[in-house]
Amino acid sequence: MGVAGAAMGVIDTIGNLQLVRLYQKDSAVFLQALHFFIGLGALVSPLVVDPFLAEDSCVLSSNWTANSSGSDLEHLRNTLAGHGATLHNTSLYPLYTKGVVVTRVSYAFWIMAVINLPVPAAVLALMFQERLVRCCQSSPPLLSQKPDISSHPAKEQQIFFPVSAGHGGLLDCCRPSNLQGHPATFFIIHALGGAIVFITDGIIGCYAGFVYTYAVSPPLLMGYKAAGCLDSVFWASITAGRLCFIFFSYRYPAPALVTETFISVGIILVQLLLLIFYTSHVFLFIASCVLGLCISSVFPSMLAFTEDVLDYKGSATIVLVTSASTGEMLLQLLVGSVIHSKGSYSFLLCTTITSFIGFCLFLLLLYTHRVHRNHQTGRSSQTQSQHRTARPQAQTPAMESWSQTKIYLFKYENKVLILVE
DSSP: HHHHHHHHHHHHHHHHHHHHHHHHHHHHHHHHHHHHHHHHHHHHHHHHHHGGGOOSEEEEEEETTTTSSSSHHHHHHHHOOOTTTTOOOOGGGGOOOOSSSOOOOHHHHHHHHHTTHHHHHHHHHHHHHOOOOOTTTOOGGGGGGGOTTTTGGGGGGGGGGGOTTOOTTTTGGSSSSHHTTTTTTHHHHHHHHHHHHHHHHHHHHHHHHHHHHHSSSSSTOHHHHHHHHHHHHHHHHHHHHHHHHHHHHHHHOOOOOHHHHHHHHHHHHHHHHHHHTTOOOHHHHHHHHHHHHTTTTHHHHHHHHHHHHTTTSSSHHHHHHHHHHHHHHHHHHHHHHHHHHHOOOOHHHHHHHHHHHHHHHHHHHHHHHHHHHHHHHHHHHHHHHHHHSSOOOOOOGGGGGGOOOEEEEEEEETTEEEEEO
16 A cells, blocks of 8 residues: 555656646646546545445454344444444454455455556557657657757747657756745745645545544434445535536636635635534535535645746646645644544544634735745846846848848747847
8 A cells, every 4th residue: 555655646746747847827727637537536436445345344253154244243332332322442342353254345456456457558658659668769759859940930939938848857846956046935935835735635635534433423423324425425526626627727717816715715614614513414414515616626726826926847846746645644643633532523623723724824825926926027127127238229120131130039937038130
């Protein structure tokens, strides 16, 4: 499981980084699509596993028969501790590890492995097509070849506007030489963006991991089948929300700041209502659905916004993906420890407090973005004034000598400087 987790972390980081590098201004749509399939996988996986799970104990004692009902263990639990009571010393009621195995959960792992097989096959085929495999290195990779300007004059402008980095180093954006000369706000935006996705992805992990524990514990005492549906409802809402934001990001490219503000307020409002109606079964389902819709697009939207502010350097993608994974790990550990010592109600309290902290960090990000934008505007104006003073007075060339005129194009901070000689 550790190796699988490390592989998924590499895939997550490289996938997000390459989408930002390839599509830049249009990366929001593709990031929403990528994370839509992440939510879809989290929704489908439990549905695939569920038919192969045992209803009761998955391993029967050696002196039991396959016809013995596993509900006897539940009957013993209810008789000794009372219906719905929490057992503090569960070691008194042994769970057998040797005997007749009545579960077929290994079939679910085989099914998920077969589903994943086309992915490495497609990647390997793409590597052959791009000539990245050693046996196919007789000719240079396709993405590194320069276009033929003489045969395609319309593509001449691609020299001055590189769309992708080709097969360059993945971590070139994190070299110390590439991080020099940036203002302090450049690094503060990295830190604030990482902290926000640290909290939001941590909330997703905590809610998906502990909503079942909260539902089956007092005061709700929900049935285990109904409580098991909460996680599926939550991930279904996340998947639906990301699917909707794919459409909205393409058709209505509204300012990312406005979208993030409404999302942050919606997350806090839902969790405050959960604290008020903490005994309602129906509202827990409604809140799971609304919370999933609100929090679904925080990470891809924040990633696209941060990279846009920082002119698509690529470093923000690595910071945000790493911070999101770290938050999903550490916040679950922290909230789980609090639930174990303080009770299930502390689950709602912890997620609400972290939501408030995330909203405060988002407001600080807005202020830092404004300072950074003013700094970049002043720097650009100063550079343009220096160019005007240093450039000699240009003379208008005659029409007959126009064929000898040289035109130079320079790209600087998303602006194009045209010099005619």
